[in-house]
Amino acid sequence: MPKCDHCGAHVSERFARVFADERGEIHACVSCSANAGIAEAAKERARGT
Template identity: 80%
Template sequence: MPKCDHCGAHVSEQFVRVFADENGDVRACVSCSANAGIAEVARQRAREAGA
């Protein structure tokens, strides 16, 4: 079952296909970021993690 790597919330396979990075990591989801900013938050968290 896929989950957000930041908060641990469940995400759908479709969400993973759309928002995961090239490694399949989901760094932001609707539970831990604003709906309109998921992609931006994910990129920011990836930069902060050094990925």
């Protein structure tokens, strides 16, 4: 089962397909980021900022 690499929360396969990066890592989910900002938070966390 996929999980958020930032907070460890379970995410669905569908969520992982949409929001995982090219390495399959999920840097943000609904448990640790605002729904509207998941993509932006994931990009920032992947960059390490």
